[in-house]
Amino acid sequence: MTLEERLGYVFEDPLLLRLALTHRSVSAEDPARNDNERLEFLGDAVLQLVITDLLFRNYPHLAEGQMAKVRAAVVSRPTLAEIAARLELGEHIELAIGEERTGGRSKDSILADAVEAILGAVYLDGGVEAVTPVIVGLWSSKLAERSRRPGVKDYKTRLQEELARTGRRPGYEVEGSGPDHDRRFLARVVIDGQVNGTGVGKSKREAEQEAARIALQGLDQS
Numbered sequence: 001m002t003l004e005e006r007l008g009y010v011f012e013d014p015l016l017l018r019l020a021l022t023h024r025s026v027s028a029e030d031p032a033r034n035d036n037e038r039l040e041f042l043g044d045a046v047l048q049l050v051i052t053d054l055l056f057r058n059y060p061h062l063a064e065g066q067m068a069k070v071r072a073a074v075v076s077r078p079t080l081a082e083i084a085a086r087l088e089l090g091e092h093i094e095l096a097i098g099e100e101r102t103g104g105r106s107k108d109s110i111l112a113d114a115v116e117a118i119l120g121a122v123y124l125d126g127g128v129e130a131v132t133p134v135i136v137g138l139w140s141s142k143l144a145e146r147s148r149r150p151g152v153k154d155y156k157t158r159l160q161e162e163l164a165r166t167g168r169r170p171g172y173e174v175e176g177s178g179p180d181h182d183r184r185f186l187a188r189v190v191i192d193g194q195v196n197g198t199g200v201g202k203s204k205r206e207a208e209q210e211a212a213r214i215a216l217q218g219l220d221q222s
Helices: 003-007 014-020 024-029 037-058 064-074 077-086 097-101 108-126 128-148 155-164 204-221
Strands: 171-177 184-191 194-201
Touching: 003 128, 014 037, 014 108, 024 097, 037 064, 037 108, 037 128, 064 128, 077 108, 077 128, 077 204, 108 128, 155 204, 171 204, 184 204, 194 204
Parallel strands: none
Antiparallel strands: 171 184, 184 194
């Protein structure tokens, strides 16, 4: 399956997609090349607008503060990185050799920025009528999940708050393995020098959240 098939959108101007996938390390190495930073800026604004519109129209039971919490959660870097993993975006991003060598294809920041850049590219290519169904297709399940429990804090936040009561803080150790299109992550929560929870996932966030959940269970039972 191609990237456009996963997106559910075929570009009229394929060069826009190419630009959206060009990391700033490329232009830093070759000033004659453009990168995706401007598209990322545009895509961020487009995503915020479409998500806000979807929340307003489809979730009338949510108050303003609840909508703000849901929106913040679903446009966050970890969520964007999860969507990038679903799109298998890592294998398509163009990186400079140095960034490639330091594992750039699996960095949440690079993946998240590329997702926003792609949304900006879709908007330029086909307008809001084109980008809205792309966002609906990629975000609908996240919106539905978060809208059911807009005030619930994630496991990492809950663990951090629980440990803060006794002046402690959790640390996370994350290892990635497998090819770019099927990356897997193993995360460990370290508290007071000991591993208190281990989790696996398709993204760093997913693995860390699972590890934090296990650690919370251990605290509840101690």
